[in-house]
Amino acid sequence: MNDKKFRPVFWDSDEDCLYILDQRKLPHKEVWRKLTTLAQVEKAINTLAVRGAPLLGIVAAYGVYLGVRKCRGGQKKFFKKLDEVIKRLGNTRPTAVNLFATLRRIQEAKWLSQSFSVDKIKQEIFNLGERILAEEEEQSYSIARNGADILDTSIRVLTHCNTGVLAAGGIGTALGIIYEAHRRGYVEDVLVDETRPLLQGARLTAWELQRWNIPYKIVIDSAAPSLIANGVVDVVIVGADRIVRNGDVANKIGTYSLALAAHKHRIPFIVAAPTSSFDLSLIDGEKIEIELRPKDEVLSFAGKSIAPPQARAFTPAFDITPAELISAIVTERGVIEKPDIHKISAHISRGSLAIDMAEL
Ligand code: MRU
Numbered sequence: 001m002n003d004k005k006f007r008p009v010f011w012d013s014d015e016d017c018l019y020i021l022d023q024r025k026l027p028h029k030e031v032w033r034k035l036t037t038l039a040q041v042e043k044a045i046n047t048l049a050v051r052g053a054p055l056l057g058i059v060a061a062y063g064v065y066l067g068v069r070k071c072r073g074g075q076k077k078f079f080k081k082l083d084e085v086i087k088r089l090g091n092t093r094p095t096a097v098n099l100f101a102t103l104r105r106i107q108e109a110k111w112l113s114q115s116f117s118v119d120k121i122k123q124e125i126f127n128l129g130e131r132i133l134a135e136e137e138e139q140s141y142s143i144a145r146n147g148a149d150i151l152d153t154s155i156r157v158l159t160h161c162n163t164g165v166l167a168a169g170g171i172g173t174a175l176g177i178i179y180e181a182h183r184r185g186y187v188e189d190v191l192v193d194e195t196r197p198l199l200q201g202a203r204l205t206a207w208e209l210q211r212w213n214i215p216y217k218i219v220i221d222s223a224a225p226s227l228i229a230n231g232v233v234d235v236v237i238v239g240a241d242r243i244v245r246n247g248d249v250a251n252k253i254g255t256y257s258l259a260l261a262a263h264k265h266r267i268p269f270i271v272a273a274p275t276s277s278f279d280l281s282l283i284d285g286e287k288i289e290i291e292l293r294p295k296d297e298v299l300s301f302a303g304k305s306i307a308p309p310q311a312r313a314f315t316p317a318f319d320i321t322p323a324e325l326i327s328a329i330v331t332e333r334g335v336i337e338k339p340d341i342h343k344i345s346a347h348i349s350r351g352s353l354a355i356d357m358a359e360l
Contacts, residue, residue: 007137008166009050009059011130018062022049023166027207038067038085045092045099048198052167053241053277054136057098061129063089064106069122078118082106094289095250095318096241097279102132132276133169139274139332140170147177147237147272147330148184155181155234156189158224161252162204163239163272173272174237175205177330182214190216191233193224195252197297197315221254225261236262240273240329247323247339248285249273253316259325268327275331278348283341285320293317 008021015034022031024047033049035041041063044050050059067085071078086103093099106112111124157178164175171179181187190209195201202218209216219227227233236258242250249255249271262269282288298313300306307313329336333350336343
C-alpha cells in the first residue's frame with residue numbers, strides 16, 4: 001500500500017477497459033471490477049463503488065472515453081454522442097465539482113474541434129484521463145507536504161469520511177497529510193469518524209490506515225464534537241467536494257459540526273483539496289447543490305431495515321462549512337490561511353496558465 005503504485009482505478013491496455021476497486025465491498029473483500037461501458041461507469045459512480053471528489057474527476061474522463069469510443073459514423077454523429085455522454089455523466093452525482101471540472105476540460109479542449117478527426121479526439125479524451133490521474137497523484141504528494149509543514153510536531157488528529165488513496169489516487173488529500181505527518185513522527189493518535197450512513201471512515205479510512213500500519217481509533221460521528229470539547233483532539237483535517245470563491249466548503253455530511261466544535265474550542269480546522277476541487281463560478285456555498293442519497297441508506301443498516309416501514313428520511317450527503325470556521329485550506333500550491341475571496345482568487349489565478357498550456 002505505501003508504495004506509489006497502488007491505484008484504486010487503472011486502465012488495462014491489454015483488456016482495453018477500466019478497472020476499479022469496488023469500494024462498496026471494502027474492508028472485507030478486495031473486488032476489482034472491469035468497466036467497459038458508460039452505463040457501468042454511471043452505476044459505479046451512483047452506487048459509490050468509486051467515490052471521493054478527485055477520483056470522480058479521474059473516472060469521469062475514462063467514462064467519457066468509454067461512452068464514445070465505439071461511436072462510428074462521422075463527426076456530426078460523434079459530437080452529438082459526446083454531448084449525450086457528458087450530460088449523462090453530469091447527472092450522476094451533483095456535489096463534487098471535480099467531475100464537472102473534467103467534463104468542462106473536455107468541452108473546452110483545443111482538440112475538441114471539427115478540424116480534428118474523430119479518432120484523434122477519442123485518443124485525446126483517453127489521454128486526458130491518464131493525465132488527470134497522473135496530475136491528481138502528483139498533486140496529492142504536494143498537498144501532503146504542504147499540510148504537514150503547518151502542523152505541530154505532536155498531534156492527535158481527527159478526520160472525517162475517506163480522503164486517502166481510495167478517494168484521490170496518490171496518497172489522498174486530508175489523509176495524505178496525516179500519512180506524511182505520521183512519516184515525520186508528528187502523529188500521536190488518529191481518530192476516525194465512522195461517517196454515517198455509508199461508513200467511509202469506519203470501512204475505508206480504517207482499511208487504509210491499517211495497511212499503512214498507522215494506529216487509529218474509530219469514533220461515532222456524534223462523539224466527535226464532545227471529544228474536541230474534552231481536549232483529546234489537537235487538529236481536525238478533512239477533505240472537500242467543492243470549495244467556492246469565498247472559501248465555503250462542501251464536504252461529507254458531518255463536517256460542519258466538526259468545524260463548529262473546532263472553532264468553539266479553538267483548535268485548527270484544516271481543509272485539504274487539490275485546486276480541481278475549487279469552483280470559482282459560485283460566490284458562496286449557498287448555491288452548491290447538495291446530493292440527496294437514496295432513503296434506504298439511512299433507513300437500513302447492513303441491508304436490514306432499521307425503521308418502521310412508513311418512516312421517511314432526509315438524506316443530504318454533504319454539508320457546507322462556512323469559510324469563517326476554516327483555519328486553512330491546503331492545496332498542491334500551498335496554504336490559504338483564514339480563506340476569503342481575495343486569498344482564494346490570488347491562490348487560484350497563480351497557476352491557471354499551467355493548466356491551459358497542458359491542454360494545448
Ligand atoms: O460520498 P463520497 O464518499 O464520495 O464523499 C467523499 C467526501 O466527502 C470526501 O471527504 C471528499 O470527496 C474529499 S476526497 C479526497
